[in-house]
Amino acid sequence: MDQFNKTIKGIKDRGAAQLFIDGEWRASSGSNELTVVTPHNEETVLTYIEPTTADVDIAVAAARKAFDQGPWPRMSPAERGTYLKKVSDLLMARMPELAEAWTGQVGAVIGFTSKASYQVPGLFKFYGELNDSYPFIEERIGSMGGNKVRVVQEPVGVVAAVTPWNAPLVLLVYKVAAALAAGCTMVCKPSPETPIDAHILAECIKDAGIPAGVFNMLPAGREVGDHLIRHPGVDKISFTGSTAAGKHIAGVASERLARVSLELGGKSAAMILEDADMDHVLKSLVPYSMPITGQVCFSLTRVLVPKSRKAEIVDAYTSAVSKVKVGDPFQADVGMGPLTMQRQLERVQGYIEKGKAEGATLALGGGRPADLNRGFFVEPTVFTDVDPNMTIFKEEIFGPVVSFVDYDNEADMIAKANDTIYGLHGAVYTQDAERGFAVAREYRAGSVTINGMMVDIHMPFGGFKQSGIGRDGGLEGLENYLETKAVYFA
Numbered sequence: 001m002d003q004f005n006k007t008i009k010g011i012k013d014r015g016a017a018q019l020f021i022d023g024e025w026r027a028s029s030g031s032n033e034l035t036v037v038t039p040h041n042e043e044t045v046l047t048y049i050e051p052t053t054a055d056v057d058i059a060v061a062a063a064r065k066a067f068d069q070g071p072w073p074r075m076s077p078a079e080r081g082t083y084l085k086k087v088s089d090l091l092m093a094r095m096p097e098l099a100e101a102w103t104g105q106v107g108a109v110i111g112f113t114s115k116a117s118y119q120v121p122g123l124f125k126f127y128g129e130l131n132d133s134y135p136f137i138e139e140r141i142g143s144m145g146g147n148k149v150r151v152v153q154e155p156v157g158v159v160a161a162v163t164p165w166n167a168p169l170v171l172l173v174y175k176v177a178a179a180l181a182a183g184c185t186m187v188c189k190p191s192p193e194t195p196i197d198a199h200i201l202a203e204c205i206k207d208a209g210i211p212a213g214v215f216n217m218l219p220a221g222r223e224v225g226d227h228l229i230r231h232p233g234v235d236k237i238s239f240t241g242s243t244a245a246g247k248h249i250a251g252v253a254s255e256r257l258a259r260v261s262l263e264l265g266g267k268s269a270a271m272i273l274e275d276a277d278m279d280h281v282l283k284s285l286v287p288y289s290m291p292i293t294g295q296v297c298f299s300l301t302r303v304l305v306p307k308s309r310k311a312e313i314v315d316a317y318t319s320a321v322s323k324v325k326v327g328d329p330f331q332a333d334v335g336m337g338p339l340t341m342q343r344q345l346e347r348v349q350g351y352i353e354k355g356k357a358e359g360a361t362l363a364l365g366g367g368r369p370a371d372l373n374r375g376f377f378v379e380p381t382v383f384t385d386v387d388p389n390m391t392i393f394k395e396e397i398f399g400p401v402v403s404f405v406d407y408d409n410e411a412d413m414i415a416k417a418n419d420t421i422y423g424l425h426g427a428v429y430t431q432d433a434e435r436g437f438a439v440a441r442e443y444r445a446g447s448v449t450i451n452g453m454m455v456d457i458h459m460p461f462g463g464f465k466q467s468g469i470g471r472d473g474g475l476e477g478l479e480n481y482l483e484t485k486a487v488y489f490a
Contacts (some may be wrong), residue, residue, distance in 0.1 A: 023212025024064035066213030073183035084128030109339035155183035157235030165191035182481035195219030261470030266424030348399030423464030
């Protein structure tokens with residue numbers, strides 16, 4: 001926790017200057033006080049003043065000027081890529097801080113964050129290098145007289161990036177690295193509960209020499225965020241968060257036809273076929289059915305099992321999950337930390353009670369660990385005998401609660417897997433990889449892993465149905481922030 005404390009001290013040493021606007025640290029013009037709480041011990045580690053709508057106006061004006069008049073969108077893609085690679089190097093040098101900031105704010109265990117935080121510099125490096133080869137200008141020949149046409153990919157403009165608290169910097173950088181590569185300028189609103197690692201990002205962007213106004217950062221709540229997404233100076237809104245909030249943002253964007261991309265909720269299915277090897281299944285299903293204490297949109301929270309193997313699979317899974325140590329997320333041997341905040345604990349407890357009330361069988365957990373009297377802890381929880389009409393089958397819980405659903409045959413399995421408003425991710429377990437691929441094609445989701453769980457920053461990530469619009473990551477993530485222009489030579 002030493003690096004986390006060092007980061008907090010660095011932020012406090014700036015005093016009231018907690019907003020990064022137009023290349024400088026500035027104080028909020030408001031008076032509303034916000035706090036950052038470590039969820040494993042409920043201690044307040046940082047207090048700061050929330051930005052106001054007036055601060056948003058200043059930030060958007062800075063981003064607008066940087067886009068309309070500044071050098072960033074007018075640089076060659078390779079020049080922008082050089083800056084992004086500098087940011088990557090600076091972030092890489094601060095990896096221990098990034099991991100501990102994630103653990104300290106969210107409660108994700110340090111064994112996970114120490115590995116997953118490498119996505120942050122990795123994204124800047126990936127998009128920096130992609131700018132060296134991506135065809136921003138393509139020569140074509142028109143069909144009317146053989147005239148020359150240049151199809152140009154241009155930055156969409158000023159981007160409002162709004163991101164959640166569960167994986168705060170990774171989800172922000174998916175947007176920032178791609179948008180900056182495209183030549184956009186940005187106003188970013190990280191979650192007010194988890195702003196600390198966004199401070200580290202702003203410091204690295206400043207140190208890399210990216211021009212003033214290109215990146216602006218204001219951690220704030222919903223009212224300020226709503227002002228940002230409604231701002232006429234914003235050309236595109238990029239949001240990661242709940243489906244309900246995504247619907248609101250889509251409605252706001254439609255009023256002025258602002259571009260929008262949304263990475264939203266999920267209720268992902270793990271489909272275990274009859275021939276699956278449970279030793280292999282458990283290696284990924286245990287950690288990825290409840291990653292970050294289940295507070296991940298792609299968590300494999302619905303596990304579909306053949307009736308003929310139901311008892312065997314449930315017993316193997318619950319036995320493995322029961323051995324996961326719950327406790328202080330900074331301890332290397334802990335496998336699950338707390339939920340991130342009190343309201344999230346209350347939400348998860350409510351879903352557990354609803355599952356019991358609606359007739360699901362509680363096979364494991366459901367309460368608070370007996371040896372933990374501080375922090376927002378809940379036991380890993382497993383329900384069996386869950387059917388598609390139950391609330392815990394339908395709704396995203398965002399906690400360590402997994403539902404087992406049995407099926408009769410492959411068609412029944414696919415039908416139950418698709419019986420959801422969501423379509424973000426899924427997994428298929430089978431010893432026949434091609435059969436797994438065939439099942440993956442029938443499952444309506446943006447990504448599927450066969451015999452495991454993978455999310456690769458070099459590949460597109462996003463959802464079908466109410467799990468979102470557009471893709472983050474990969475080549476498609478860059479294209480999220482581009483407009484296409486055809487220039488004809490008559």
